Amino acid sequence: MTAAGRFEIITTGHAAGEAPSPVTPKNVSHLAGTPNPSAAALSEKFPLAVERTLVVWGETVVYVSRTSVLEMMEWLRDDPTQRYDYLSDVTAVEYRDFDQPLEVVWHLRSLPFRRFLRVKVQLPKSGPLEVPSVWSIWKSADWLERECFDMFGIKFTGHPDLRRILMWEQYREGYPLRKDFPLRGRFSRAEQLRQALAQNPESRYSMEELTVADAFEDLPEDMRRRLSAGEKTGE
């Protein structure tokens, strides 16, 4: 290729100023590490929303309230002193102790500042398992949130296409990574096999795909109604 490229090269760590270049962490302390400066900035900016902050093995964890997630994430990405432009991961944790709340975990990276931050929301099992989607901020949340919904049943409100992703859409056994889901599945092996063989996912198209082909408009009225109600073709 020619030397003159089309994109300006973005250098990570360019906003970190005179900060020393990163090194491999050694002798990491269990709970006595230095917190990420973003945690203090968050508590200052959103004093009511930040529930608590702790440092575990050198990684800062910020517990926030569910209602202000979207606002905080937007601030974290856009504020010139934070610039968390990279969403590494979205996942959830359910503890073995049933009374402990479910946790939704976001792993954020600030490439300009070379920072790493873990944001958590606790969802008590008595309430609705819903958190705001961060899809509008980071597009990488698209599949990560779908997977989290598929595996834990957590609804990300505002996600444009929250469907199952790893399991098939007609999967009825529940959410596999929940602790009340048995390791071998809920149904007997014979029933699981019967359901899996009855699936034949290649023979169906989802509603979205039918509208793609414009074939949907050509269908008779009653069939369109049935499909809109969630019935699948290709049975």
Place this chain on the structure above:
Amino acid sequence: MADTRTLEVELSTTGLDAQGRPQRVPLVTGGDTGDFSVSPPPSLEPELTADHMLINLGPQHPATHGVLRLVLELEGETVVRCIPHIGYLHCGFEKIGEYRQYNQIITWTDREDYLNSIGNNVAFALGAERLWGIDITERCTVLRVIACELSRIISHLVWLGTTCIDIGAFTPFLWAFQERENVYNLLEGWVGARLTTSATRVGGMAADIPAGWLDGLRNFIRTFPNTVDEIDRMLTKNAIWVGRTVGLGIMTPEEAINWGLSGPMLRASGVDYDVRKDFPYLDYETYDFDVPVGTNGDVYDRYLVRMEELRQSVRILQQAFDRLPDGPINVDDPRVILPPKSKATSEMESMIHHFKHVMEGPRPPVGESYVAVESPKGEKGYYMVSDGTSKPVRWRIRPPSFVNLSAIPKMVEGHLLSDVIAINASIDIVMGEIDR
């Protein structure tokens, strides 16, 4: 009357007579009367005459690199919309991990990104060691760097070979796979397995390198760059290769960051994010190597970045080879390391220790860790949560090719159907890692 000629043509499926010979079909050259003796065949599928067409690519297709299904909406040959379907290989690794001790999970990490198995072993061990707060020994660190870079070379060679096949070049595939065979021979000499290595343990390695192994590594470091140069000469300025890759699937740097791309995909778009440089592990900051960065963000730049990474991996291997110190490979920490076998069979305390270690498993303190490494596909992270028992509450894999693949609808839209193959190949997906 129109003058009538008889031509022998071979029709694709029909048109054979009872003896299997092609039928003679009278063709009519256009006359004024419009009297055609052969009427056009009736359309079997009238809907397909509509503007858009739906194509199912996969899940069983050699160019999808696994069981990936892409539903493509085509206008002519141009892709208007792409809807990926995954999950065909899902086997619940993360769920199984909650029922396994930490050292038992290492065998599962082999099987997710199976082209980078020894690199996954290292990444998992680093994450688990963070949960105990263990710093591994000097020799173990260097050996793990060697393992990671060998694994990167394997993965990039498989990527190179299969992408060549997808685009229509066969020879570089053979060269790449021959070199991959050499690396697998090295790994086999070290840990006894080729693909499913399970090479690490929490706090160390399963085995030290055998005597004479370094000669094989030295030989590989000496000869491998020649193969890279050869493939480079074959492809980089090849008109067909350039024609099939330049300008395809472009992601701007801002888009690439926003879509969470990582590894060569991100760097080809002009972002120099490399976990080895930005969030170092295994003392990578003490090695002298460059991070290749593209500026066009297309398939061709991804190829250039991966080719340069092969050369940089050789540089790192050379430095690791030069500095490999003597000493133990396992940390001196009875919480995670078994007592020597001779002691376990002769001393009561060591035998009890051995028994409890194997049957119950080592227990990390309550805590959590997310350790990311630069896998050949990108940022691979292992997130582990411990509640103080010998099995993790949650073992999460952050799969780089899962996130990279999620951008495929954006990358293929507006390109030709044949370019979907090249773009999909450039992502370097491994479905074992995506579906887990």
